[in-house]
Amino acid sequence: MAEAVATPSHEADVSRALRRQTSFLGHPKAVGSLSFMVLCNSFANYGMSAILVYYLYAQIPTGLGLTQAEAAQLVSLYSACTVLTGLIGSYVADRVLGPRRALTIARSIQALAFTLLAIPFLGIFGYAASQVLLCIGTMAAGRSQDALTKKMYDLDDPRCDGAFGLQYVINNIGAAVPALVGTVALVSGYHVAFALPAALQIAGVVVYVLTQESYFGPIGLEPDDPMTPAAKRTFLIGLAAAVAAAIALGSWAFISGTVTISVFANAVSTVAIFVPLFYLAYIIKSKKNTREESRHVMSIVPLFLCTAVTNVVFQQAMGVLSIYSETTVDRMLFGIEVTPAIFSTLGAVFSIVFGSICTLLWTKLKRQPTAAAKVGFGSMIYGIAPLFMCLPFLLYPVGVKVSPLWIIGFWFIAMLGEAIGCPVGYSASAKVAPAAFSTQMITVWALTGSFGGGMATIMVNFYHEGSEVPYFMLLGGICIVISLAVLVFSRQLERGMGFASADE
Structure with missing residues (x-):
């Protein structure tokens, strides 16, 4: 028997049915999957942020042995970089990957980044690699999660505001994690504490991947403004080259002392x-x-x-x-x-x-x-x-x-x-x-x-x-x-x- 081919009419019917679902607190099931990812991502980010600065200036071998000023500047630098890489990520989602693929790739990369922090013997190189991967993850998806949430509702559906409100609440639940992660860091060390955010991020990715087909159907699978295959290939090669060059140039600038962390962070914040x-x-x-x-x-x-x-x-x-x-x-x-x-x-x-x-x-x-x-x-x-x-x-x-x-x-x-x-x-x-x-x-x-x-x-x-x-x-x-x-x-x-x- 010939395999059924999905037609635009069939995909529209499936999308309409998925948007009308009320299984998750009055919202579509897909919003439930995204909300769980929001929860895991919130836990992971709050958990890392709660102890990262202390890990950076804690004495070796407990931490990395940096000064308090250097630690604070590095944390600020990460925040500043994610602001700009997020805009690139949203462009990638809209034109190259589509929000669903972008979100899968981004959260998987970020799970790897948190895992690197949990490995004891990597030291400063593990920290640097984790921060770079977190920024690359942001560069892959931007605000794909929010865009995908919006796609689960018709324009005139009043539940959309409620969905964003729900995810706002869930995101703030992550503020309770610092107390737990901080306690684990005191009792068992920083690397064990970093393992908690890594595990939570992995859990969010797994649930999202397993529910994609049944909860989202064709919604969000393709980019809204796709490039031609040739343009896409050229863009991805150029982006990869630019990222590699930026990492190499930045590493040289900081190691040689040509640019200080403080100056760079202030410049990025001004931009x-x-x-x-x-x-x-x-x-x-x-x-x-x-x-x-x-x-x-x-x-x-x-x-x-x-x-x-x-x-x-x-x-x-x-x-x-x-x-x-x-x-x-x-x-x-x-x-x-x-x-x-x-x-x-x-x-x-x-x-x-x-x-x-x-x-x-x-x-x-x-x-x-x-x-x-x-x-x-x-x-x-x-x-x-x-x-x-x-x-x-x-x-x-x-x-x-x-x-x-x-x-x-x-x-x-x-x-x-x-x-x-x-x-x-x-x-x-x-x-x-x-x-x-x-x-x-x-x-x-x-x-x-x-x-x-x-x-x-x-x-x-x-x-x-x-x-x-x-x-x-x-x-x-x-x-x-x-x-x-x-x-x-x-x-x-x-x-x-x-x-x-x-x-x-």
Whole structure:
């Protein structure tokens, strides 16, 4: 008997049936598979990040014996590099691999990277290889996971916001891992602790690979804007050569002392401010888009700025308030002084609680606020958080220990705002993405973090001890003003993004 050949009509029917599934908390089964991968990837990254800096400056043979300054710079350098390699990865997913293949390759490479850290005798070479592989993994996929999540819903399916909210909650669950991994590192050593992230990442890849055919069908298998075979071959050869040359040149520059880690990290961070702006302009002006697609992207720019400003607030508040938590907050609990890091853990707990509530609302509510209104309202609440922190600086003189409720209150307000707006922003960016830029558009949205971090680096020049009140008022005020503008024009923005009809 001749083997059945899948026709476009048959594939469309299969895709439609898969998108209508409600097996995973009211969502398609594929979203469940992706959510498990998010959980494993979150555990792996949080677990590695929790102990990596300590491993780098711990004395040999326990660690690598670097200075604390070198360790901190290397961790920052990794973060800066993943910002830019992620954009390349989204281009690769859109034009070469397709999001499903890109995600399989990327997570497999990253699992290998975590495994290298768990092997004791590799030393500094194992560390360097792991960081390079983690960046290559990012370069292979970018934001393919988010793009694939979006593909599991029709454009008018209200569950899409709920799916991104669900993955936001799951990603924040990873914040609980540092306590476990840190304890293992203390008891059994760093390499045993690194084995936990490696095992979790492998588990996520295995489940995803085993469920691909039955859960995803034809969805996300092919790139949205494929190159010709000849162009693909030329691109891959060129990319491989460029990566090899960059690794060789970077190794020579650092070993010879021509470039310091600090200088390179600062340069990459500065570039990260402008990359999302230039790339947004490139997407809007691309001839691959229809006029309507370009209009949709232009309409999301105010939401991009809104989210970028909240990231400025986050970066600046984290720096100032981390010091404040250590030096000024009363951290005695039942006679024991707790670490100031516990407050950021509380922030993750609030993210999980509020994110779960918002996910339920966006999944179940029939009549909802617009995406622009959600982002604007969430960002406005976020802007209230630094204004709230002006109060202890006004009420208490220097040197007085203050209640931890002030810091807890800050995280309560900020994470409520983030839970309302952040996942919806990712969902909106996925929906407005032109066909040729489905994954790249989500990566550009993710770069609101790099934009905010870069702007925060510039704004810190205006901060000095004693200027906390005007400084926080400025940050909160800017955030609230931009958020109010988005709220006022939310209906127009919604129509511009193509989420509402002209008569709404």
